[in-house]
Amino acid sequence: MSTTDEPIDQGPTRQGSETEHNTPNLYLALIHYPVVNKRGEITGSALTNMDLHDIARAGRTFGVKAYYVVTPYEDQRTLAFQIMEHWTNGHGGRVNPARKSALERIRVADTFEAVCNDIENEQGQVVVKVATSANTRHPTHSCRKLGQELKGNAPHVIVFGTAWGLAPEVINQCDHILEPIQGAGSYNHLSVRSAASIYLDRLING
Template sequence: MNVTIVTAFPGFFRDFLSESMIGRAIRNGFIRVDVVDLRDFGTGNYRQVDDYAFGGGGGMVLLPDVLEKALDTVEAGKGPAYVVCPSPQGDLLSQEIVETLAARDHVVIICGHYEGLDERFIEKRVDREISMGDFVLTGGEIPAMAVIDAMARLVPGVIGKESAVVEDSFFRGMLDHPHYTRPSEWDGVPAPDVLLSGHAAEIENWRRSEAAARTLARRPELISKANIRQYLPKGVYAALVHSPVLDRKGEKTTAAVTGLDLSDIGRSCRTYGLDRFLVTTPLASQRDLVKTMAAHWTGGTGGDVNPDRKEAFGTIKIFPSLDRATEWVTRREKEPPLIIGTTARRREGGFHWLEAKRRILREKKPVLFVFGTGSGLHEEVLGRCHIVLQPLSGGFGDYNHLSVRTAVGVVLDRFFGWR
């Protein structure tokens, strides 16, 4: 991490860069932060760095030629930089922006003051303006500290335990869980018994449950970016149904198994952490075909050639019907699953995927996603689902004919993708 701060008030940063986590990280060589005094590039005997704003109204604006001289000097010494300016007009700072900045070789943060920077310099030299929120500060120095602190946490070695970074609020998309310390009872309020039990698995489950509950209660909008897989206490499954499904005329039919569906959906299930990929077809010959393909990739020479495909096919389990698959999940999880159906057709009562995601977190049941081959699931299947998702849509027209392989990837990413 290599950051340069350009500021007219370098004294702001003396303690910040020498104390606590940031100070240790600099001394240990994990990060480098240089502070450049803008007044070194000022004009005249008074090293002027600002002037009155055109148009009146009060306030001073930092001079574009002074800013450019400072930036040119920095880049001449340390190479090209990604230039950031804290500003109320900028993008709202988020964990995603922090990670993007931390991936840069050299970041320059130019701290505005008074009325800010001349707009011509911003348009010419600033790559990104960043806002701390819907409020105004006296200058860019405090935002610069916040950006540097957030970036530093992502540098290996800066935080003692990397797991502390991963578990922080927003890193996984969720808020953090509550924390407690000694004494075990304070002011008549005890710490949760589970945290004093010494049972690591139960403590981990409690923390994830509390994080999910807190996020749902306080910041439900964050759920859209969160991978909720690890916050679910029960298993998650996907079923690919070949009967009853619809043909192109909308009639009930049985579709054929294809190796491409099995391979691609198996890989999606493995990527997004599902427990098993359930394939259902009433035709014995088709079930035998699935077994033959799975055996080739898991126990035959195919697995040696392509270990990744071996893992994908290893998630497959075959059933003659969705009912049998659901019974198997129920026995395995010791309770019936929440069944989520998918369709490309508009249907009354369809759930927005975000509402379904929130319901999954609240109910804490095993989950079974059901996808249809052919032209989609028959109403016999959709009618027994607890939730039917609204169709995937995009673009500007009414064309909506994704392959089931693509649909599975999109749906699973919405629920179990990581930001």
């Protein structure tokens, strides 16, 4: 399905991805529901233009196969399509081909389950699901270990949460929880865009 179609399909809508050599079998997913608010309550969040652009560009830089924007809200999926359309098939794509090549890797899905099904249909094997969390109390999988695993053939998807992080039901679906990013002090509230870039660099470059 192209980005000009109405976003009513229950499966992910993809722009496509090109095949490159020596790139990881890696996907990203940004969850807008279910996530938690600052009180730990289940909520949904609105997508932002910056998250679409910056995570897509980071993913393109590090060879990610596709970046899934996950929201069950029809108005939010419509907004994602409009942004993607402008930067791929519209004026933005014509004047900025580098940005176009990044946003072409965005796929829109309504649930995390749809993301996993899409990857497994594409790859023909089970996808390894890796959650991210700033909570150091969770069991963790080190970036070094995951980086080594990415040298194999198994597809992996790294799952990021908006708002105050992934809801427990999403984390519980994942096989691993990636170690949190530690700063210089007690402040620990990176933007999801920054976190995605840091993780990708650590995983790909060590």
